[in-house]
Structures are given as structure tokens and as C-alpha cells.
Amino acid sequence: MSVIGCGYLGAVHAASLAQIGHRVTGLDVDADRIGALAAGRAPFHEPGFSEVLARGVEEGQLSFTVDPGDLAGCDVHFLALGTPQREDGLGADLRYIDAALDALEPHLRSRAGRPTLVVGKSTVPVGTARRIAQRLAPLPGVHLVWNPEFLREGFAVADTLRPDRLVYGVADPNGADAAVAVALLDAVHRPLLEAGVPRLVVNYESAELVKVSANSFLATKISFINAIAELCDITGADVSDVAEAIGMDDRIGPKFLRAGIGFGGGCLPKDLRGLISRAGELGAVDSFAFLREIDAINTGRREYALRLARRALDGRLEGRRVAVLGAAFKPDTDDVRDSPALDIALRLHGEGADVRLADPAALPGVRRRYPSLPTADTAEDALRGAELVLLLTEWPEYRALDPVRARVLVSRPVIIDGRGVLDLGSWRDAGWEALGLGRR
Numbered sequence: 510m511s512v513i514g515c516g517y518l519g520a521v522h523a524a525s526l527a528q529i530g531h532r533v534t535g536l537d538v539d540a541d542r543i544g545a546l547a548a549g550r551a552p553f554h555e556p557g558f559s560e561v562l563a564r565g566v567e568e569g570q571l572s573f574t575v576d577p578g579d580l581a582g583c584d585v586h587f588l589a590l591g592t593p594q595r596e597d598g599l600g601a602d603l604r605y606i607d608a609a610l611d612a613l614e615p616h617l618r619s620r621a622g623r624p625t626l627v628v629g630k631s632t633v634p635v636g637t638a639r640r641i642a643q644r645l646a647p648l649p650g651v652h653l654v655w656n657p658e659f660l661r662e663g664f665a666v667a668d669t670l671r672p673d674r675l676v677y678g679v680a681d682p683n684g685a686d687a688a689v690a691v692a693l694l695d696a697v698h699r700p701l702l703e704a705g706v707p708r709l710v711v712n713y714e715s716a717e718l719v720k721v722s723a724n725s726f727l728a729t730k731i732s733f734i735n736a737i738a739e740l741c742d743i744t745g746a747d748v749s750d751v752a753e754a755i756g757m758d759d760r761i762g763p764k765f766l767r768a769g770i771g772f773g774g775g776c777l778p779k780d781l782r783g784l785i786s787r788a789g790e791l792g793a794v795d796s797f798a799f800l801r802e803i804d805a806i807n808t809g810r811r812e813y814a815l816r817l818a819r820r821a822l823d824g825r826l827e828g829r830r831v832a833v834l835g836a837a838f839k840p841d842t843d844d845v846r847d848s849p850a851l852d853i854a855l856r857l858h859g860e861g862a863d864v865r866l867a868d869p870a871a872l873p874g875v876r877r878r879y880p881s882l883p884t885a886d887t888a889e890d891a892l893r894g895a896e897l898v899l900l901l902t903e904w905p906e907y908r909a910l911d912p913v914r915a916r917v918l919v920s921r922p923v924i925i926d927g928r929g930v931l932d933l934g935s936w937r938d939a940g941w942e943a944l945g946l947g948r949r
């Protein structure tokens with residue numbers, strides 16, 4: 510089988526398929542990335558990925574190519590291309606999917622009616638899969654299933670091999686064509702199904718909506734608790750207490766209720782905006798106005814943290830040494846796409862602060878993209894001489910910082926916990942002014 514598009518999703522998917530016994534060829538237009546993957550080297554930081562990649566390549570189950578001609582013998586093709594936000598609006602840019610289909614079509618045609626499965630993994634606006642199915646309809650034996658991916662960065666391999674659920678979108682769940690397509694995809698997923706992973710067969714539109722609804726719902730939960738956090742700051746309540754207590758209601762649940770500087774990454778912000786855009790195109794503008802607020806609350810958290818920082822420095826940022834701990838959009842990844850942490854660091858730097866940015870994984874990428882932003886190899890280096898410390902990505906090593914030892918390094922013991930993970934009491938006991946967002 511093939512995996513077309515070897516970014517985060519595709520590369521992990523290809524390696525995971527090889528891990529469960531399939532012969533997989535990954536295709537991408539980025540020759541450097543393909544070179545690294547073919548040599549068994551992970552081009553990004555993801556726990557557990559290097560091991561499955563190296564094993565797959567070594568055992569000969571997994572290969573990578575830039576030549577679409579190498580896909581000719583494949584029975585199954587996974588589309589794992591990026592669908593970034595369009596430059597001219599909120600909607601998703603589908604050009605990479607269309608280009609992949611252009612490259613794939615001659616090979617699908619040459620199969621002369623032998624059953625071939627095309628599986629969409631990318632997150633797409635509702636209506637896309639049916640359009641692609643229409644395009645593929647004249648090709649005999651070709652079936653399209655839309656099978657969204659729910660993996661989280663930092664847990665990508667585990668989430669791929671043990672997902673909460675598999676969702677198959679087909680043209681008509683009760684149609685004869687669907688039975689063939691479902692049987693083919695079940696054969697791919699056999700070890701997962703045997704392990705008890707639930708599988709739902711729905712129509713294309715439902716499958717597409719499952720994915721963007723899940724991410725938009727998660728985004729809504731985070732912005733909700735962040736709005737409550739603001740009220741906590743005004744009233745003297747503590748948002749961790751509020752979150753803990755409401756999370757005990759199992760209709761609400763405790764997850765994704767951590768207040769702080771908000772969500773980022775390549776998925777939640779983009780999918781939220783994609784849904785707003787698509788709903789608008791389909792005439793449901795008013796019902797989705799609230800998602801614009803969810804987005805605005807989220808980006809507002811960055812400004813909120815900046816205000817706290819300015820206040821902590823008495824409004825004078827020019828030349829002040831500020832340690833920023835964390836650049837990645839969350840721990841266990843080097844991904845800085847739409848990262849609140851990096852955004853805040855860049856804005857402090859832009860306002861004249863003498864920033865020292867630390868991150869255990871993301872610095873190589875940050876240094877390439879923002880060469881003038883000063884970085885520090887370790888948290889200790891960042892803290893040395895700092896007049897203000899901001900913890901913005903909750904890497905385990907930052908959560909475990911010893912306030913007594915850190916106190917010796919800084920020139921002024923003031924810390925802002927932008928992720929709600931520090932025990933503010935123990936920092937205060939060690940002589941720090943410790944500020945949280947919505948926390949006492």
C-alpha cells in the first residue's frame with residue numbers, strides 16, 4: 510500500500526502500517542524529507558516514532574520515494590496530505606490533495622478493474638469526499654473511503670495503533686459498493702479490529718464532520734475554561750478548582766479543561782476556522798458565530814499573558830531580560846505551528862525585551878525561522894539573570910524545576926505560569942512572586 514504525503518500524519522501512518530505487517534511505500538514531493546525517512550531518520554520529534562520507522566525500513570517493509578511511478582503495484586492508497594488554512598481566507602487549501610489525485614490517477618486507470626482502495630486521511634471540508642468520489646467514479650474497481658485520523662502529536666504512534674475509534678465514510682453505508690470498500694479497509698485494520706477498536710461506517714459527510722466537530726469541540730472546551738479563568742482573576746476564584754469540580758461531572762469530563770495561554774498547533778486552530786468557513790458557505794453563518802468567539806478568546810489569551818508580563822515589569826520591557834520556557838505548541842513535539850508560546854516570545858522580543866527562549870526540542874526549527882530571536886540551550890541558561898520567567902510549554906523538565914535552585918539563577922524572582930502546571934504555593938515559599946492565569 511502507499512501513503513501519499515509524508516508529513517506528520519503520513520509518516521507516522523506509514524510506519525504504523527508497516528509495524529502491523531503491511532508493505533508500505535511513502536510518497537512525498539519533499540526530497541530531503543524522503544531522504545531522511547528512507548534512511549530511517551525521523552524528520553521531526555515524536556516519541557516512539559524513530560523506533561517504528563527504523564524497524565520498518567530495516568525489515569524492508571517500509572520504503573519511501575518521490576516517484577509516483579513506484580506506487581503502480583499498490584492495492585491501497587492513503588491520502589495523508591496537508592490541508593492548511595488558505596492564505597486568502599479561513600477555509601482549507603485542498604491543492605495538495607488535488608495534485609496527489611492528478612499524480613495517482615494514471616496508476617488507478619492502469620489497474621484494469623482490479624479492486625483498489627483510496628483512503629482519505631486528511632482533514633477536509635464537508636463535501637470534499639463526495640466530489641473526489643465523483644472524480645474517481647469512471648475508474649472501474651476503485652473505491653473511496655474517508656477515514657479521518659484522530660492522532661495527537663506526542664502520542665502519534667500509540668494513537669494510530671490504538672485509536673478510540675475508526676470512522677469509515679462511504680458513499681452510501683447500505684450500498685453494495687460500501688460492503689466491498691469496508692471489507693478491504695477492515696483487512697488493512699485487522700489487528701486493530703481484533704484488539705477491539707470500535708469501527709463506525711457512516712456516509713462521507715458524517716465522516717468529514719466527525720473530524721472537524723471533534724477538534725472544534727475540544728477547542729470550545731479550552732476557550733470556555735479560559736473565559737472562566739478570566740472571571741476567576743476578576744473575582745478571586747481559582748480556575749483549577751472550578752475545572753476539577755466541573756470535570757467530576759462525567760457529562761463534562763476532566764480533560765481539555767486546563768486554562769492558560771490557549772491552544773495552538775497545526776490542527777485545532779485550522780479546523781475551527783475551516784468549519785466556520787464551510788458552515789458560512791453552506792448558509793449556517795449565525796449558528797457558527799460562536800466559533801469565531803472561541804477563536805477570539807483563544808488568541809486573546811496571548812495578549813492577556815503579555816499584559817501580565819508587562820505589568821510584572823512595571824510596563825518597561827526595553828532591554829529587560831525575560832526567560833521564556835517553551836516554544837512548541839505543546840510538550841513532546843518540536844511543532845511550533847501557531848504556537849502560543851512562540852508567538853508570545855516573539856511579541857516580547859518585538860517590544861524590546863531581552864528574551865532568552867528555551868525548548869528541549871523546538872529550537873533548531875525556531876533558529877532557522879527566526880534567527881534574530883535569542884535562544885538558550887537549557888532552562889538554566891535562560892533563567893540566568895532573568896527579571897521575569899514565563900513558563901509557556903509544560904515540558905516535564907519545566908514542571909519539575911526546583912524553585913529554590915531557580916531562585917539563585919534569576920536576578921528578580923518573578924514567574925508567570927502560562928500553563929497552570931506549577932504549584933504556585935511552593936514557588937512563593939521559595940521567595941518567588943508566582944502568577945498564574947485564573948489561579949490564586
Ligand code: UGA
Nearest residue numbers: 658659660661662731765766767771772773774776838839
Ligand atoms: C488535536 C486533537 O487532539 C487530535 O485528536 C487530532 O487528531 C489532531 O488535533 C489533528 O487534527 O490531527 P494536537 O494538535 O496534537 O491534536 O494537540 P492537542 O493535544 O489537541 O492540543 C492542542 C492545543 O490545546 C495545545 O496547544 C495544548 O496546549 C492546548 N490545550 C490542550 C490547552 O490549552 N488546554 C487543555 O486542557 C488541553
